[in-house]
Amino acid sequence: MARVKKIRTRVAIVVAVAVLALFGSLQDVDDQLTDHWLALLLTPWLLIVTGPVVLAVLIRCAPADRRRAMRSALRTPLRQLAWFISTLLLVPALVVAVSVADPSQLGGTVGAGLSIACVAAELWAVFLFLFASGAVVQTGFGTAAVHPAAPALLTCILVWELAAVGGLPAGPPVIAYMLLIGGPSTVTAITWWEIHRLRSRYTVTLRSGPNPLRPETAPAMSWRAAVSQPRQ
Structure with a gap:
């Protein structure tokens, strides 16, 4: 299965590059x-909106004797969501802290050193x-803990959502629509x-x-497939 996903991703990249080379311009490359x-x-934000709906449907459709365990497993995606929000809030928090402290006012070597350190912290x-965004998309916020099929379902829904908001790729209309739907x-x-x-x-x-005897059967979520959809 992993091999099939890698082949599919590589083919999508080759097709996208070929279409840009044949029909695209420098502006199309920049847009890509x-x-x-x-x-x-x-x-990640589409996941935050779509994930609860998918998980709610899966839990509702599951047998009554397994729903409690599935609801308890929601702690895993909620924990990953909390970490993701924390990384997001860290960026503006550092910007505000640097603006308030304004180490450049110290002057001299100390002020310059602190300014460089603050810029490095903001870049970090x-x-x-960005790393957290890729990680949570790859794991689907850990939704496999709730149901092994959840990451695959979320990937499927996400690629259609991204195709809907991404617009047509470069190329003649027929090829553009084939790429838009084909991915x-x-x-x-x-x-x-x-x-x-x-x-x-x-x-x-x-x-x-989920099968309580085989909890390790969840397929991995293909975030590369998801994020490559808007202009394949």
């Missing part, structure tokens, strides 16, 4: 890079947030395959909830 970063920043906080369609097919494997190998279905 911008869309990728915007998708990386937007995806920004990169920490999410392949992710949907892989998601269906993952869920089928969970059912056939581990007797885990969407309605039955």
Whole structure:
């Protein structure tokens, strides 16, 4: 399964580069890079909005004797959400702290050193947030603890949401629409395959909830597939 996802991601990159080379301009290349970063920043918030709905449906469809355990497992995604929000708040907190302290007023070597240290701390906080964004998208905020199929379902929903907000890629209209729909369609097919494997190998279905005897069967979430959708 992991190999299939890697192949799919590589093919998407090759196709995107080929379309840009044949039909795109420098502006299209710049738009492609911008869309990728915007998708990386937007995806965690789409997860925060979509995740509770998906988890609520999965818990509601599960047998009554498993719902309590699934609700208890919500502590894992809630804990990861709290860490993510903390990394987000750290950036403006450092900016405000530096503005209030204003180490440049000290002057001399000490003031310059403190100013450089503050800038380095702010950059570190920004990169920490970007890393946290990729991490929470890859794990789906740890939703596999609630249901093994949750990360795959969230990936499938996210790629369609990103395709809806991302707009058409470069190229003739026919090719652009094929790329716009083709990317999410392949992710949907892989998601269906993952869920089928969970059912056939581990007797885990969407309605039955997680198999209490095989809790390690959750498929990994493909964040690269999710963030590559807007302009494939």
